[in-house]
Amino acid sequence: MNKWAYVFIVLGAALWGLIAIFVEGLYEYGFTPLQVVSIRVLTSAILLVIVVLVKNPALMRIDWRDSFYFVGTGIFSIVFFNWCLFTAIQETSIAVAAILLYTAPAIVTLLSRLLFKEWLTMRKMGALFLTLVGCVFVIGVIPGGTSSVSAYGVIVGLCSGLGYALYSIFGKYALEKYSSMTVTLYTFIFATVAIAPFSGLWNQLDTLLKTEVILNTVGIGFFSTVLAYLLYTIGLQYVESSRASITATIEPVVATLIGVFMFREPLSGWQLTGIILVLSAVMIVQEKRKEAVQHSITYEVK
Template identity: 60%
Template sequence: MHKWAYLFIAAGAALWGVISIFVQFLYSCGFTALQVVAIRAISSALLLAGYVAWRNRSLLKIAPTDIKYFIGTGLFSIVFFNWCYFTAIKETSVSVAAILLYTAPAFVTILSRILFKEWLTTRKVTALLITFLGCSFVIGLFPSTGDSVSLYGLTIGIGAGFGYALYSIFGKFALKKYHTLTVTTYTFLVAGIGILPVSHLWTSAHLFLDWKVIGYSIGLGLFPTVLAYLLYTYGLSHVESSRASITATVEPIVAACVGIILFGEMLTIWQIFGILLVIAAVASVQKPEQKREPKAFT
């Protein structure tokens, strides 16, 4: 079962990595970044709500006062992170946007230290430094090359990582009271409701007359969102979370391959080296700490 569990986790992470296929197509049709975020949030919310209602309707019950948790996961995380990520894809490239997204563990580590008083160990600090170094190679900051990423692209890409990290922070509070399916469903419901008024999606309603647009919109909510989540969660139920996180680092690799194969993106040897550094840092920080390893900071 464990071998199959790892396969499910890898499959879920790989589906996250192909999100650019749907995003780039919707961009080519004329949708803005905010509208693509709205499409993902709304389609995902409808699919998740339908799935949960079919499997276990009781999971849809929450206390009205707890909506604050899902404002955090839905608006402050999902909406902000998706807008930054989709904008970074357009501003930089699929590969660079994906690896900048993986600065999230660094933000989680720092925020967890501040909010939850979690220890900053030697391994975590080292991983943060390696992440920073890897991102420097990816964006062309070091060594200096003509392929460097713009300041806006860098900022928006790191913003995606920060928004992505907020899900782990807000989600930690919500998961103390609710099932993971409940948290995910209401996260996307709040995200969809919150972003719809500012996305002006109705101004592009005529684009949905094309069946391809409808298909890609549903696909955006189904494959790199709902199905990816279900596969990852199923695998996670059979293996340790740290090992699952390590397996999930296939996501930026898949994203980079999609960018190169489908969109003709080119990576320098330094950018490839930077990607490998970030993946190594993410993997190392997820490994269980040795009992005798000294704490670096308190």
């Protein structure tokens, strides 16, 4: 199952890489970052409730004393990081926002060491280094990058990385008691309850019913959210948080390729080098079976 776990994580991250298409599509109709986050979490919550009711209503049962798990995944992570990410896209660019978001693996690696006592191996550190360098090359920050990015854009971008990292941390705790479907469901229910009342979406019902807006809503709600998070959360059950987060950095690579093939954006040699580095990190982070088993046994003993 371990190899399939990485496949699920990569597929989920690839779907996340599509999100800028739908975000930009909604921005064209005048929606604010807060409203786009609301559209994302509300649509996702509705879809997930339908799926769970059809598949297995028992998955909706939780101990409400565990609500803090979902406050963590839904509010501190999903709402916070999405607002920061979508604001960073407006303030900087999709590429710059992506690299700032992917400071998350470094945060997850450090937090996982402190909270879960996960091994900080040389292989993992090497993969993390390749990932960070690769992401920098992909967005074109170096060589020859510009310094025109606003301080506010950098701050909210870095905060998006922190919020993104918190999903892996809180999610790991929640998965000790609940299935991946239950965790994902309540993540978006809590996120919706927290943000929808402040969105003002009811003032734009006519716009929401336009065909293009509906298509972008389905894209951001189903493909880049529900399906993506289910795949990632399933994989997270079998993979350490830090390793899962590093593997998910395939997302900015996907975003870059979409820019090249869909929007005819040029792909420089440095960007191609960055893609290769990130893909190499994904392979390197998967430790040999024997080594992983040894670490697992040691962790259980501790």
